[in-house]
Amino acid sequence: MATARLLLLLMVAAAAGSYFCTGEEVIMGYGDELAEEPAPKPAAPYCGSVRMALEAHNIIGWKTVSADCADYVADYMTGERYQRDSDVVINEAVAYAESLKLSGKGKEIWVFDVDETALSTLPYQANHGYGAQPYDRTSFLRYVAGGSAPALQGTLRLYRRLLQLGIKPVFLTDRTEDQRAVTAHNLVQQGYCSWEKLLLQPFGLQTSTQAFKTGERQKLVSAGYVIIGNIGDQWSDILGSPEGCRTFKFPNPMYYVA
Numbered sequence: 001m002a003t004a005r006l007l008l009l010l011m012v013a014a015a016a017g018s019y020f021c022t023g024e025e026v027i028m029g030y031g032d033e034l035a036e037e038p039a040p041k042p043a044a045p046y047c048g049s050v051r052m053a054l055e056a057h058n059i060i061g062w063k064t065v066s067a068d069c070a071d072y073v074a075d076y077m078t079g080e081r082y083q084r085d086s087d088v089v090i091n092e093a094v095a096y097a098e099s100l101k102l103s104g105k106g107k108e109i110w111v112f113d114v115d116e117t118a119l120s121t122l123p124y125q126a127n128h129g130y131g132a133q134p135y136d137r138t139s140f141l142r143y144v145a146g147g148s149a150p151a152l153q154g155t156l157r158l159y160r161r162l163l164q165l166g167i168k169p170v171f172l173t174d175r176t177e178d179q180r181a182v183t184a185h186n187l188v189q190q191g192y193c194s195w196e197k198l199l200l201q202p203f204g205l206q207t208s209t210q211a212f213k214t215g216e217r218q219k220l221v222s223a224g225y226v227i228i229g230n231i232g233d234q235w236s237d238i239l240g241s242p243e244g245c246r247t248f249k250f251p252n253p254m255y256y257v258a
């Protein structure tokens, strides 16, 4: 039996031929192979986890989408997932609004952010890496000035349902006063035909978006309005008292506004 086993081992070794290496050769070959290959891209689940952390405001103050996740974010924004995630938010907002008993005094309002909430800048983002390229104010303002931003259809559905229910829309945006005409025109063209107020930032205001929006909501409450709901794609849209009776975070993994 021992002789048979030895013969078998010799036959296997012979068959292995050039694959039968010393330990040193194996290690050197493996190292060389690694050095020549580009670093592998992180798998989609990693970028999905990053996106989740961004949306939950566990990662804050970020400037651009990381190069590792640029393709993931582009796929997310242009695929079904963004649409599905948006629909979940809108469905919840509609269900909440429908559950309310209004006072009948006409003072209930719903605050909408504009960019990436009511209107989409995706046509612009498509030419600028979906957030992977640094923010370029000049080209972004040029896009806004074109007045062609399409409506986000889910938000438009919420807007129309609120009007039916008697809840008045208020648009509150960090776009500036000099963009009022083009913003109003763009909103109307896309189906947002009326509103209680369209509030824009004074030109040259030196404050954060969150501070500006919080101040504007306080003015609304002081004027007797009841902010039934508040929806925006940035945490700076929905943080800061008075936030509104309920807030809704619309998905946006492309950029961060403080």
Ligand SMILES: [Mg+2]
Pocket (backbone or CB within 6 Å): 113, 114, 115, 116, 117, 232, 233, 234
């Ligand atoms: Mg926005």
